[in-house]
Amino acid sequence: MKVNVLEEKIRLASQKIMEGELVIFPTETVYGLGANALNPIAVEKIFKLKERPHFNPLIVHIASLEQLKDLTTEFDNPQVLHLAKSFWPGPLTLVVEKTENIPDIVTGGLPTVAIRMPDNPIALSLIEKSGKPIAAPSANKFGQLSPTRVEQVYEQFPGFENIIDGGETKVGIESTIIKIEKKGCKLLRPGVITREELGKVITVLDEKVEKILAPGMIKSHYSPKKPIFLLSKVDLEKVKDYKIGFIGLSKSNYSHFEKEIYPPKENDLKDYATILFSSIFELEKDKNVDIIVVEDVVEEGIGIAIMDRMKKAAYQYEEKLNKFYNI
Numbered sequence: 001m002k003v004n005v006l007e008e009k010i011r012l013a014s015q016k017i018m019e020g021e022l023v024i025f026p027t028e029t030v031y032g033l034g035a036n037a038l039n040p041i042a043v044e045k046i047f048k049l050k051e052r053p054h055f056n057p058l059i060v061h062i063a064s065l066e067q068l069k070d071l072t073t074e075f076d077n078p079q080v081l082h083l084a085k086s087f088w089p090g091p092l093t094l095v096v097e098k099t100e101n102i103p104d105i106v107t108g109g110l111p112t113v114a115i116r117m118p119d120n121p122i123a124l125s126l127i128e129k130s131g132k133p134i135a136a137p138s139a140n141k142f143g144q145l146s147p148t149r150v151e152q153v154y155e156q157f158p159g160f161e162n163i164i165d166g167g168e169t170k171v172g173i174e175s176t177i178i179k180i181e182k183k184g185c186k187l188l189r190p191g192v193i194t195r196e197e198l199g200k201v202i203t204v205l206d207e208k209v210e211k212i213l214a215p216g217m218i219k220s221h222y223s224p225k226k227p228i229f230l231l232s233k234v235d236l237e238k239v240k241d242y243k244i245g246f247i248g249l250s251k252s253n254y255s256h257f258e259k260e261i262y263p264p265k266e267n268d269l270k271d272y273a274t275i276l277f278s279s280i281f282e283l284e285k286d287k288n289v290d291i292i293v294v295e296d297v298v299e300e301g302i303g304i305a306i307m308d309r310m311k312k313a314a315y316q317y318e319e320k321l322n323k324f325y326n327i
């Protein structure tokens with residue numbers, strides 16, 4: 001897209017935000033479905049369009065540290081500032097104590113709010129031009145995969161017009177979410193910013209997260225419509241009469257795949273994360289593919305986030321696997 005055309009699109013979209021309308025825009029992780037975070041009527045439209053339950057709170061996106069003051073009482077918490085300086089703009093979401101400015105609908109009535117500064121020039125410009133913090137979940141229907149390209153957005157929201165096309169998102173899976181506590185932080189959702197990287201900046205407390213309503217943490221949250229299985233769980237010989245679409249970290253020796261997708265750099269976990277959702281979407285649409293098989297990775301570093309998304313995608317099909325054997 002020509003620069004001035006894009007700028008005009010962002011300007012129009014920022015007006016929509018100011019008018020209380022919704023806009024779908026790219027971030028570095030996945031596409032977001034945004035509204036003015038301070039306008040509860042606008043935010044309600046997100047829940048309606050996504051068919052998302054109200055207990056599932058949203059992430060508020062900002063473009064500058066000054067915006068923190070309006071949103072959280074912890075704007076001057078040294079831990080928050082240190083994390084912000086280290087990882088923002090970037091795929092890290094901080095759950096902190098909220099101010100009264102934030103409508104309950106954004107936080108599902110919780111006393112905390114999730115905030116991040118996305119590392120995407122279109123997203124940052126949209127937030128700046130609208131002059132508002134933007135509440136945005138991933139731009140998919142509830143329970144579906146997060147989109148990494150506008151084509152996937154069009155499919156989920158046909159007829160929706162306020163979409164800014166920013167090409168393929170570079171990270172490909174949703175942000176790491178941490179909750180800030182007095183003695184450190186708790187990891188609520190794994191992402192490409194790993195526990196080890198966080199550990200250099202803040203104490204990462206032990207897992208045992210108290211009951212936090214984060215449906216991103218539900219077992220079967222990210223779920224494609226075509227059967228999908230982890231390579232480690234499936235006996236390929238028993239499903240070889242199906243047309244199999246394979247997503248692998250590195251080239252497979254198995255010769256029966258109908259279609260194979262690999263990251264640009266084989267064995268690169270970052271690249272694997274980037275292509276994961278878009279590859280699943282691609283195979284889901286491919287009429288020559290009956291079932292999808294994804295290659296597991298070691299659960300270390302970014303591998304933890306990748307396996308988290310893969311297990312959720314495969315969860316509902318795993319118990320039905322026997323039905324696919326020996327046809």
Ligand code: TXA
Nearest residue numbers: 029032057058112113114137138174175213214215216
């Ligand atoms: O990369 C991302 O994070 C993308 C882009 C668009 O920014 N957004 C995203 O939003 O993945 P969403 O709504 O799909 O996931 C947000 C997660 C949910 O699991 C929600 O429960 C959690 O953030 N969350 C939001 N506010 C919270 C809070 N106050 N406490 C605990 N979890 C919270």
Ligand code: MG
Nearest residue numbers: 137138139146
């Ligand atoms: Mg989501």
